Amino acid sequence: DQQVKQNSPSLSVQEGRISILNCDYTNSMFDYFLWYKKYPAEGPTFLISISSIKDKNEDGRFTVFLNKSAKHLSLHIVPSQPGDSAVYFCAASPSNTGNQFYFGTGTSLTVIP
Amino acid sequence: GAVVSQHPSRVICKSGTSVKIECRSLDFQATTMFWYRQFPKQSLMLMATSNEGSKATYEQGVEKDKFLINHASLTLSTLTVTSAHPEDSSFYICSAKPSGRKLFFGSGTQLSVL
Numbered sequence: 146d147q148q149v150k151q152n153s154p155s156l157s158v159q160e161g162r163i164s165i166l167n168c169d170y171t172n173s174m175f176d177y178f179l180w181y182k183k184y185p186a187e188g189p190t191f192l193i194s195i196s197s198i199k200d201k202n203e204d205g206r207f208t209v210f211l212n213k214s215a216k217h218l219s220l221h222i223v224p225s226q227p228g229d230s231a232v233y234f235c236a237a238s239p240s241n242t243g244n245q246f247y248f249g250t251g252t253s254l255t256v257i258p
Numbered sequence: 259g260a261v262v263s264q265h266p267s268r269v270i271c272k273s274g275t276s277v278k279i280e281c282r283s284l285d286f287q288a289t290t291m292f293w294y295r296q297f298p299k300q301s302l303m304l305m306a307t308s309n310e311g312s313k314a315t316y317e318q319g320v321e322k323d324k325f326l327i328n329h330a331s332l333t334l335s336t337l338t339v340t341s342a343h344p345e346d347s348s349f350y351i352c353s354a355k356p357s358g359r360k361l362f363f364g365s366g367t368q369l370s371v372l
Contacts, residue, residue, distance in 0.1 A: 246292075246304075248301050249302040
């Protein structure tokens with residue numbers, strides 16, 4: 146049972162434009178959400194996170210939006226750069242345990258120069 | 259952010275041999291580490307949770323006798339793939355969580371079993 150879903154396996158965006166990556170979840174116990182970026186043959190690197198007490202968190206070119214009622218979060222990258230081309234995973238962690246993380250299947254982003 | 263070091267980055271072995279992968283937290287102590295596996299173009303699959311000083315907790319469907327996990331200290335966890343077979347070829351990634359709720363990953367190990 147996939148509790149975290151990324152329904153778009155791939156996304157192509159022109160350099161300089163906005164990239165929007167989406168993630169949906171089903172478990173209402175999730176209260177902390179993270180985005181990771183992964184290059185081939187490398188481990189994922191942490192990008193940005195958001196707690197359920199917020200609906201937006203921004204860090205430079207990266208902004209994560211959380212819509213709790215819709216159980217939906219999105220990662221906005223603006224402006225997109227060719228170096229952003231990678232696979233992006235969203236992850237969620239439930240409030241009842243700090244050690245469980247549920248990952249989506251990833252979205253492969255290609256930023257076209 | 260916290261640094262998790264994983265070695266080796268790549269290993270090729272013959273079928274039937276065992277391979278050990280090390281995961282170290284370099285700038286924090288980790289009572290818990292996690293081992294993931296990723297098949298090409300697929301998501302990260304949690305294999306087991308490694309607990310310092312106690313037995314690892316394995317996810318359903320993961321053979322604990324094949325994937326031996328040892329968490330001997332607060333900064334080191336090892337995954338040993340015993341009697342490796344070609345179907346064990348995969349990308350293995352460890353992770354750890356310092357205080358707080360962010361998970362940090364090692365650089366991964368590409369295992370190829372011939």
